[in-house]
Amino acid sequence: MQVEWPPAREPAAQRVWREVLRPIAAEMRASADDLAARAVARMRSELPELFPDAQTVEENLVSTEASLRQLAQIIELAGDPCRLDLPPPTLAIARSAVQRQVALADLMRFYRLAQEQVWQWMFARITAAARDAGDQATALELATGFLFAYADGAMLRAEKAYEVEREVWLRGAAAARAVAIEEILSGRERDGRRASSRLRYEVNRHHVGAIAWVEHAPESGDAQPVLDDAFTTLAHLLGAESTLVHPLSSLAVAGWVSRHQVLTVADLDAVTGVRTQAVPPGVRVALGEPGRGLEGFRRTHIEADHARRVASLIGPHGGALTRYRDVAVTALATADRDHALSFITRVLGPLAADDETTYRLAMTLSVYLEENRSRTRAAERLTVHPNTVSYRVRQAEEILGRSVDIDTLELRVALVMLPAVSGLRRSQVNEL
Incomplete structure (x- = not known):
């Protein structure tokens, strides 16, 4: 030696x-x-x-x-x-x-x-x-x-x-830009023209806010190139005229894409429809809804941040791209973790069990209720036979110990929240 x-x-x-x-x-x-x-x-x-x-x-x-x-x-x-x-x-x-x-x-x-x-x-x-x-x-x-x-x-x-x-x-301009972003998001900056000058990004346009992140550091130790690629792809799909990217950490970035023409719900629907091509492998993206001007810049970022939180809670049950509109109820209902867990446990009882078979029954019931109890439409969404939907719904009722016609609103909300329950439980354990 x-x-x-x-x-x-x-x-x-x-x-x-x-x-x-x-x-x-x-x-x-x-x-x-x-x-x-x-x-x-x-x-x-x-x-x-x-x-x-x-x-x-x-x-x-x-x-x-x-x-x-x-x-x-x-x-x-x-x-x-x-x-x-x-x-x-x-x-x-x-x-x-x-x-x-x-x-x-x-x-x-x-x-x-x-x-x-x-x-x-x-x-x-x-x-x-x-x-x-x-x-x-x-x-x-x-x-x-x-x-x-x-x-x-x-x-x-x-x-x-x-x-x-x-x-x-x-x-460089990064320091001033970071301060300007923080003041806009906190509501302290209210002058759109001044904000545009500080950011070197025109805020009096139509925006979509996004957050891109990776769960694990790449072998190179630098995730920024792949995160930048995610924003470049998103900007291209939305026909953006400008982009603004702001690092949150070495594994996450926030950003905005904008254009003069209105960014519509249909534009985001198109991105969602090609989500597998829109997001590079290993990257996850959360999207806010379109917004205009200084307030839209702020609101779409806040929505993207809520979508990211829900995506992190959902974990493997979620996809690579999470849109705020799709998880808005879950975002609102899980803001208070302990209250959310208590609500899900009270309403779903053993149907909230952490195993794949019970989870599949619960998600079938959720789609069934979303489709106004149409087993045919639910079967189309789930790509199963209508009889399978009926069978799973009956099993879910047996686990609940009651009919799904009782307390329907609470039941639907609890089912929408269910994909996040594992993440809520993990965060609770991590704090102990």
Whole structure:
């Protein structure tokens, strides 16, 4: 074993490194995903403002896991922790933090919390593995020095990446544009002409707001190109004359497409009809409804944000493209998570069970009620035989323990909310 790090070159230190620290490093590499999840959970409790959405959580999980694997590998090799470059996902976070206006102090606090978490994990394993008091003291001294050197180097590189990105960002129009967008969305900016000048995007047009995101970071660590492609495709399908894209994180962007001619419901229906071609693989898109002028710019974004929230709750039951009009009732009804779960449980009872068979019965009943109890039209939408619709509806009634003719409004609303129930339950568990 060729030792690069000077403190580990002494023969006694090399033996402890080989017998104690290398096996712990191998365990760290194998357990990197679990350790990253625990570290990010701790950071979310300490710094909740740094995790505004699911994509930010995911990018930090990917970054933390990559850093842990890098740390484990360099410990196994007894390499120099001061000569490492940051993993690409970690660099992406440092850069996107500038655009999200995350303070550098908060970013550094993130590193310190991660360092503390990793040290506690290593301390427990060193004290368990090194029986001899002298070996234990040596292992703790080596691990402490190594981890601090690694963290210091990583923090210096993250700070440098942050400052370089910040300098570029501040010199350009991005900073002013981000502030202008925030003031429009908050309702503080009410002058359309001034807003257009600040954004370098004409707001006195017809807009559609959209949010595009990926659930997982790509191998390259940079999701922006594929997200930009999603907006380019959307703009083309809608015949847009201009676009505005605003990063939300390294895994998500918000944007608007606009034109002078009215953007109609039919235009969005056409995009929805070709949703598989409109959205690149791995990308999810949420759309607001068309709006005009400054208020339309604001409202269509808010609607897209609600559609995105519902799409995240629905998870695998949803598609690549989610339109606000299709999930408006669910968005409104799930704004209060605990109230929504209570309502669904009360109205649907065992029909809200988390298994595919019961879910299929519930969704058949939902379509049946939407089609005014026409089993023929429901069968056409579900591409099944009308007798199958009748059979499933009877099964759903048996599970409910009552006729579907009772409390129809509550039943229909609860069924519309049902695809989001798994996501609501997950978010409830994550807060505990």
